[in-house]
Amino acid sequence: MGGRRHASAPPPLEQLPASGYVARVALTQYYTATTLDGFIADPDDSLEWLFTRQQEEGGAMRYDAFFAEVGALAMGSTTYEWLIDHEFSGKDPSEWVWPYSIPCWVFTHRELPVVPGARIEFTSDPVPDVHRALVEAAGGRNVWIVGGGDLAGQFADAGLLDEVIVSIAPVALGAGAPLLPRRLELSLEEMGRNGDFIGARYRVLGPQP
Numbered sequence: 001m002g003g004r005r006h007a008s009a010p011p012p013l014e015q016l017p018a019s020g021y022v023a024r025v026a027l028t029q030y031y032t033a034t035t036l037d038g039f040i041a042d043p044d045d046s047l048e049w050l051f052t053r054q055q056e057e058g059g060a061m062r063y064d065a066f067f068a069e070v071g072a073l074a075m076g077s078t079t080y081e082w083l084i085d086h087e088f089s090g091k092d093p094s095e096w097v098w099p100y101s102i103p104c105w106v107f108t109h110r111e112l113p114v115v116p117g118a119r120i121e122f123t124s125d126p127v128p129d130v131h132r133a134l135v136e137a138a139g140g141r142n143v144w145i146v147g148g149g150d151l152a153g154q155f156a157d158a159g160l161l162d163e164v165i166v167s168i169a170p171v172a173l174g175a176g177a178p179l180l181p182r183r184l185e186l187s188l189e190e191m192g193r194n195g196d197f198i199g200a201r202y203r204v205l206g207p208q209p
Helices: 063-067 077-087 127-138 149-157
Strands: 028-035 039-041 070-076 104-107 120-123 142-147 163-169 184-194 197-207
Touching: 028 127, 028 149, 070 077, 070 127, 070 149, 077 104, 104 127, 127 142, 127 149, 142 149, 149 197, 163 184
Parallel strands: 028 142, 028 163, 070 104, 070 142, 104 120
Antiparallel strands: 028 039, 163 197, 184 197
16 A cells, blocks of 8 residues: 555564454444534544543443454544644653554554554555455454544445444534534444443444435
8 A cells, every 4th residue: 555654564463362252254343432412522622521421331332342352443643643642742752652552544644743663554545445454454353443533434435334333422512523424324233321421333324325
């Protein structure tokens, strides 16, 4: 893929644990939190509305259970820059520690800060090409589209998004970054409560017919 710029060459994936693993078709999932009126960040790209909410360790759609089945992830440049700003604020780049050990692709047309030693590839390649690399790197586990909503929409446009999993917070912002700036048909597969949140898992049916 000609548009990739390597932050580091990803080492071989870790071996999956033998116990409890069942071979299955891997899914491409958009997993995120949203406000009641459908925004994933406020107009200033802040998530302060999210961090004041309570979740339960054993609640529905909890992050640890979701992430245990993820083998690779993708995100847009705004999401990546938000992580850089909030994970590493005030730290020298030599002290940065990327929070994910699995391979990550960052979609961008710009030069972005590089996290030393992170398994990250920066790309401007078409979504279908990157998706093939994501699935291969995931090694049978799921692919997580971290965000933002437009990137998830691009995967949906290409017919490559299987599920949307959202934790819906009891707050409305009135404006901000939309959950999915697309008309998309979904089917509710599962829902439940997790503390202050309603968790919902949707199967993607496709664009508006």
